Amino acid sequence: MIQIRGVHKEFAVDGAKVTALSPTDLDVRRGEFVSIIGPSGCGKSTLLRIVAGLETASGGTIAMTEARSPAQRVGFVFQEPVLLPWLTALENVRFPLDTAGVARQEAEDVASRLLRLVGLAGFENALPRTLSGGMRQRVSIARALSYDPLLLLMDEPFGALDLITRDRLNDELLAIWSETRKTVIFVTHSVEEAAYLSDRVIVMSPRPGAIRSIYEVDFPRPRGEATKLDPAFHHLMANLRRDLQ
Amino acid sequence: MYKALFSAARTVVAVIVAWWLIVILARVPAYLLPAPDAIASRFLFLAGNADLGQHIRVTLGEVVIGFLIGGILGVALGWGFVRLPRVGRLLSPLILLLQTAPKIAIAPLLLLWLGIDMGPKVTLIAIVTFFPVMAGAMAGFSSVETSYRDLAILLKLSPWQRFRRVELPFSLPPIFAGLRIGSTQAVTAAVVGELMGATYGLGYLLSLGQENGDASVVIVAILLLSTMGWAFHELIRMIERRALRWHVSQRSLEAAL
Numbered sequence: 269m270i271q272i273r274g275v276h277k278e279f280a281v282d283g284a285k286v287t288a289l290s291p292t293d294l295d296v297r298r299g300e301f302v303s304i305i306g307p308s309g310c311g312k313s314t315l316l317r318i319v320a321g322l323e324t325a326s327g328g329t330i331a332m333t334e335a336r337s338p339a340q341r342v343g344f345v346f347q348e349p350v351l352l353p354w355l356t357a358l359e360n361v362r363f364p365l366d367t368a369g370v371a372r373q374e375a376e377d378v379a380s381r382l383l384r385l386v387g388l389a390g391f392e393n394a395l396p397r398t399l400s401g402g403m404r405q406r407v408s409i410a411r412a413l414s415y416d417p418l419l420l421l422m423d424e425p426f427g428a429l430d431l432i433t434r435d436r437l438n439d440e441l442l443a444i445w446s447e448t449r450k451t452v453i454f455v456t457h458s459v460e461e462a463a464y465l466s467d468r469v470i471v472m473s474p475r476p477g478a479i480r481s482i483y484e485v486d487f488p489r490p491r492g493e494a495t496k497l498d499p500a501f502h503h504l505m506a507n508l509r510r511d512l513q
Numbered sequence: 514m515y516k517a518l519f520s521a522a523r524t525v526v527a528v529i530v531a532w533w534l535i536v537i538l539a540r541v542p543a544y545l546l547p548a549p550d551a552i553a554s555r556f557l558f559l560a561g562n563a564d565l566g567q568h569i570r571v572t573l574g575e576v577v578i579g580f581l582i583g584g585i586l587g588v589a590l591g592w593g594f595v596r597l598p599r600v601g602r603l604l605s606p607l608i609l610l611l612q613t614a615p616k617i618a619i620a621p622l623l624l625l626w627l628g629i630d631m632g633p634k635v636t637l638i639a640i641v642t643f644f645p646v647m648a649g650a651m652a653g654f655s656s657v658e659t660s661y662r663d664l665a666i667l668l669k670l671s672p673w674q675r676f677r678r679v680e681l682p683f684s685l686p687p688i689f690a691g692l693r694i695g696s697t698q699a700v701t702a703a704v705v706g707e708l709m710g711a712t713y714g715l716g717y718l719l720s721l722g723q724e725n726g727d728a729s730v731v732i733v734a735i736l737l738l739s740t741m742g743w744a745f746h747e748l749i750r751m752i753e754r755r756a757l758r759w760h761v762s763q764r765s766l767e768a769a770l
Contacts, residue, residue: 322663344667350660354682354759364668367678395759 269298269451270319270419275328277314287476288314291328294470294479296451298418303454303462304470307512311477312455313423319453320344320421332419343412343420343450347427349404351396351411357383357403358392361410368415375414382410385444402433409441413448420450424457434458438465442491459508463501464491471511481511517747547729552736555729569737571713572703575631576745579638580699584692587643591650591688592676601651612644616702620709634706634714641702642695649691653684686760689753696749700742715741 272294278287289311296302304312317323319330320342341364351360358379359366365375383392386406396404405425412420426434438461445452456462462469466485473480483504487495495501529549535541536548543551559565590608594601611619616637623633657680665675707716715734722730 320667322666341667341669344663346660346663348660350658350664352679352682363678367668367670367674397759397761 269333270294270296271329271331271333272296272315272319273329273331275315275318275325275330277311277318277323278326289318289325290476290478292479296453298451299449301445301452301454301465301467302470303456303466303468304472305456305459305462305508305512306472306477306480307457307474309477310472310474312472314477316421316423316453316455319419341415341417343415343417345405345408345412345420345422345425347424349396349401349408351404351407353396356393356395357388357399357407360396360407361414364411364415378414379410382413383407385413385447386410387440400433401429402437405429405437406440409444413444413450418451420452422452422454424455426461427456427458434461439492441465442489446490459505459512460496463504463508464495469504469508471508473511483507521743544726544728547732552729552732556733556736559730559733565718568713568715568718568734569741571631571711572700572707572715572738573741575634575703575706575714576638576699576741578631579635579702580642580695580745582635583639583642583695583699584646586639587646587691587695588650588681588688590643591647591684592654592680594647595651595654608644608647611640616641617705620705623706624710629710629712633709634703634711637706638699638702641698642692645691645694645698646688647691649687649689650684653687654680657683685756689749689757692749693746693753696746697742700738700745704738 272292274291274293275289276287276291277289278285280286292311292315294315304315306312314323318325322344352363355363358376361382362370362375362379365378370378380389380392383389386409388403388406388410391399391403396407399407409425426437429437442465454462454465463485469483469485470479471481471483472478485504487498487501532546533549536546547555556565594605619640620633620637623636627633627636661679661683665679670678703714704716704719707714708720711717715738719731719734719738722728722734
């Protein structure tokens, strides 16, 4: 559903040209869960931000098929929750709908259904500062899903969370994904996270940022603790680690 | 709020009692410092006379209008300067010059330009309130994190939505700090303007009392002015508390007051 062809990005620092992303080709199928992994400075976030329209590429094309309208927004989850602190959890989730002029009742229904989906039923009226880091990130995911985007982009969404919370949110993300059938591009620097979640893992190398290798991941779904005990899972992680060297 | 009112009332009563004692014990002549009961009867006399209400209305009207203009201008300019730093750099020396010039020195000029009615007073009040508000607004608008700019782009917010629903709420705490400073200076600016030339207003009453050598009229005017300034400041605080219930700053203040 998305075709990236020759997308690259350069910028100038003190007159010297720096390449953030070499020309990159990537196809993502509808409903696929793709992870992009790589060390800092490999351009993985740059690629994601270009797809989201937050940055402009120096060249190349991105074609989105099946987009319902050119104004179709993509879902984006940042590393930080980026919630509006004066709005409750429910109001944060419905914020994109309110600003797009969706009817009150409809927005309310969608938002409370999504809060239930991310496991936050009962926290509708909580302000962000009263929620834990993991809960805030769930609100952020619910907000990204509120306008029902075809494509969900996630930029190290669990990078700032502790490992226990992160493991739990990984499982919940898979549950949400299988229920909503979104296409997901997930940027991370965790080998385990990438291997556990994805249909496909893209490994990128830094300076200049470029795709180094691509792994198809065909562990059966739904995945769980059994996946993490599978020797093939460890073999994949070893390969990913080696490619990251 | 009630606690604050109670402690304020206690202080006022203590001051009145001390004042009375000093006047009686030290035999201060009434033309210098009248006793509180003389002030009270003077106030009642002036209140019975329709003019006192008119004086209060005129000053209050100037303060409210000037403050609103100054506040809106402060937020708008603060936002503009953060958005267009080049314009900010161009205009900020001018604004600073306007602020460092003594207000009491600007007032005669404003009177010459704008006449003797509300115009020059409202302008003066707007000048003194807009500056702290603008400083607060600039601090607020420039500290909105870039991830929120990204959010606005992703959600395709219009410039107005971005301002009204993201940037303004984020900037409200420092804007309110500026509004509070402005609110205390607004009444002073009104009096300065009125002292320079007016036909109505508490500042005019003040100069009238001085010309007639009537200390009790002057004191009535002072008391009304400070009450007005206090009430105005409290009103701003009340609005602030309601608007910023979500903000951490309100927890510590709630505990302190």
